[in-house]
Amino acid sequence: MTRPPRPPRFPRASVRVTTTLGAVAVVAVALLAGCAGLLGVIRHGLVGSAERTALARAEAVAAVTREGALVERLAIPDGEDSLLQVVTEEGRILAASENLAGRGPVASFEPAAGHASAARSLRLVLRPGPDEQPFRLASVRATGADGREVTVYAGTSLATAEYTQRLILTAMAPGIPLLLLLVAAVTWRSTGRALRPVEAIRAEVAEITARDLGRRVPVPASRDEVARLSLTMNDTLDRLEESMDRQRRFVADASHELRNPIAALRAHVEVAIAHPRLLHGQELLDDVVRVQQLADDLLLLARLDAGQQPERVVLDLGALARRTLDRRGEGRVPVRLERGGPALVLGNRGQLTRVLDNLLDNAQRHARRGISVAVTVSGEGRPGAAAVLEVCDDGSGVPEAERERVFTRFTRLDASRSRDAGGTGLGLAIARDIAVAHGGTLDAGAGPGGRFTLRLPVDSAV
Structure with missing residues (x-):
């Protein structure tokens, strides 16, 4: 104690x-x-x-x-x-x-x-x-x-x-x-x-309390240190209010997303109790897996928001892409590796694998006939060189007006609102947060189909 x-x-x-x-x-x-x-x-x-x-x-x-x-x-x-x-x-x-x-x-x-x-x-x-x-x-x-x-x-x-x-x-x-x-x-x-x-x-x-974050401190008319302190305090309150609003939206969205699978689980359990012969085990398992996946995603987002830094090593992004594709096997549509590096970066193997899995899962939901993955190095040998991983599909693509919103948590476009195709709505948000935590970027690009581009700084020791 x-x-x-x-x-x-x-x-x-x-x-x-x-x-x-x-x-x-x-x-x-x-x-x-x-x-x-x-x-x-x-x-x-x-x-x-x-x-x-x-x-x-x-x-x-x-x-x-x-x-x-x-x-x-x-x-x-x-x-x-x-x-x-x-x-x-x-x-x-x-x-x-x-x-x-x-x-x-x-x-x-x-x-x-x-x-x-x-x-x-x-x-x-x-x-x-x-x-x-x-x-x-x-x-x-x-x-x-x-x-x-x-x-x-x-x-x-x-x-x-x-x-x-x-x-x-x-x-x-x-x-x-x-x-x-x-x-x-x-x-x-x-x-x-x-x-x-x-x-x-x-x-x-x-x-000022958590329920009254709209208030701000008075800013003196003078341009001295106290005035700058007031401006800094107001900026901090703005960020705090934005964080609290984001947290409220996140909790509300998480509650909304958990409600359906939990309700389905309850219905299956009630049917199993009342009519054991009518129980469909696969549907019950699918709902359990969905709840578990959503809980894992929420836990990972919480760790990313807390700024936790897992162990990082120098790894080849191209080799990681090859191993990920071999592990996943055949999906709904075939995936081909067009270019596979090498591209050495400093990162956490598990989190970068999660980024690629999320991008491939998203592409599998929208692709028509095929998906391509390419790993290259942009600006090799020059300051600011970056390892680039692109995942492209031949689906309908992301409208230009929605290319930032798709990375918002619990966001799914109207065309993919169904439970089977829409996922949890956290995959792309998790992928971008991991990219930012590694000092990189993740963007949705223009093209005839869907295109997502991950950029990570090349390891400086290379």
């Missing part, structure tokens, strides 16, 4: 919800990336400006040191959070700005070998406040007038850079959620409007 499929653990969100969440996520990522990039660019510019200022002051102090004019207290511009300090290799302070008075070395890094300067960002505590302040420090190595090596440190405050960053974050923080809400609302509304025709199509299709 097969278990029913389990429902999904997490229900799938609708297209509208998924699209809205996706749009919000994309915009959120883009906004965060933009904010991060903007803050990075602003900080890089401000830090670079502070570093250049500090480096310029350090080099100015280094030049004074080389000239021997260094003073103990270094002046800085009023109103600027800057610092200056000159340190010997032993860590002794030679000079410093007022805000570093009495303090040890402000830093210990020096320019690397081969470099004139170096720079780092540090947080320092300066007089008079106890709080740390951010600085960008530049260090420059210099040689004093007495030949001693010293390091000049100059720093510029980064408080403005940090304040600018906080200001940007404070200004943008409330705007990002509001913008995301706006994007969500616009996306939700736009997606709803775009999906409204799809929902109308779904609702219309849900209301």
Whole structure:
């Protein structure tokens, strides 16, 4: 016993919800990336400006040191959070700005070998406040007038850079959620409007039943994907309605065709029960054979309609025709094989034999004195070559107006409506369905008598 499929653990969100969440996520990522990039660019510019200022002051102090004019207290511009300090290799302070008075070395890094300067960002505590302040420090190595090596440190405050960053974050923080809400609302509304025709199509299709296949889904005036979906859905409904109509006609015709032989069987059985001596066994057998043949034909048509693909092999259509004629023996009129191939095709031996049997049965019902069979190859050696099997009889032929209708199921022309001559009305329909399933065609042709032509593609491996 097969278990029913389990429902999904997490229900799938609708297209509208998924699209809205996706749009919000994309915009959120883009906004965060933009904010991060903007803050990075602003900080890089401000830090670079502070570093250049500090480096310029350090080099100015280094030049004074080389000239021997260094003073103990270094002046800085009023109103600027800057610092200056000159340190010997032993860590002794030679000079410093007022805000570093009495303090040890402000830093210990020096320019690397081969470099004139170096720079780092540090947080320092300066007089008079106890709080740390951010600085960008530049260090420059210099040689004093007495030949001693010293390091000049100059720093510029980064408080403005940090304040600018906080200001940007404070200004943008409330705007990002509001913008995301706006994007969500616009996306939700736009997606709803775009999906409204799809929902109308779904609702219309849900209301269409097997008894109401004449309804069609609405087609929007726009020429977008939804309009093309509507047209495709209507085309599908057209094919479905046509298939259902064909099925109804088929069931009605099959019921009609089965009614007569079943009624005859019942009559024979009732006679056999009431009057055993009056039973004619051959008539009863004929009716049983007729019902069995009709049931076999219906079963084969059902398999062909279902698209079943039986095993196929490469076979010679001419050899198959010779064997079929030998097996059938003498019929009501003689059958001669005028041309017998060879013609190699890829097909199912049983089904192709059924095609030839049906064509010969049809010819036997209408021929006057003889039937001819010919197997040839059309366009041999060229692309599109086809094996051609023709069955001709010297009967009255098929009127031009009826050459397509004879392949309709349960169709028999007026001249052959009798039960003895008309068959089941499925032989030619089965033959054409088999031909189409093999990639070929079966047509009723013009001529002095009946002519049916089967064309099958020649096996490409030949």
